[in-house]
Amino acid sequence: VNVDKPDSNKELAVIKIDEEIINIDSMQLGRCAGMIYSFLLKQDDPIGKRSFNKRQIAAATGYSIRSSGFSNAISSLVSKGLVKRKGDKIEIALVDRKFAKYLEHDFSIRGWLNNLGKCPREIYEFLLEHPNETFTKEQIADNTPSQYSVTSSGFTNALSALNSTGLITKEGSEIRLNPELLELNQ
Known part of the structure; x- marks a missing residue:
């Protein structure tokens, strides 16, 4: 994933995913996608990427793994280049705190x-x-x-x-x- 940040010559922050240019300044996340992204960002380890399966993410964020909204939120995050799949695991692909609106949420098992x-x-x-x-x-x-x-x-x-x-x-x-x-x- 390539990230171009705005400078004096550019007006938009964009990412390029599989030859498709996506304007990240205009991206919006629904509540479920925002919770998932915030959870993954909060869990991200500076030494290496931490990845989680869908069941772990669902349990931590309070969504049912069987709900279409949960599946659609993950698909949306993947298509926007914010998270990526590695086999059955999901991890942060692009760190951008503007999408992490729920960092104060307690995602611990308690x-x-x-x-x-x-x-x-x-x-x-x-x-x-x-x-x-x-x-x-x-x-x-x-x-x-x-x-x-x-x-x-x-x-x-x-x-x-x-x-x-x-x-x-x-x-x-x-x-x-x-x-x-x-x-x-x-």
Whole structure:
């Protein structure tokens, strides 16, 4: 990616991607794309590029990996030359803080606690305390402060919501914190 910054002879900042000139001064990002870009920029390591898979990005930014809006946001960032794909990983391609409007957002795995309702928060907190262990639904229910009933729809729905956002994983009857989240800056 080539970046030309404005000088006295030029009016626009442009990038050239696959022989296509893109005016970065006129680029706009929606909220989802902005969150993704901000997350990747905030995680970027000055020594080397850090890359993340879609599930990690979705979990950190609060979007469902299955949503078309999330997929479209990543495609938009790639087509604009702001991020690039390396196999199943995604990383920053162009550093420009004007697109990073959500740098103050807490993208850590603990940052999710503020966005969760009571039951999912208690489950998630318990799993955060035991990040490398697996548990049955019964063990989790018994170890939450509210000691939820394993058969209650609220408890089942909380597990389902945590799983669909990528915060937990299920392997048969075993449930654990998504190990991919442990790679995120905390």
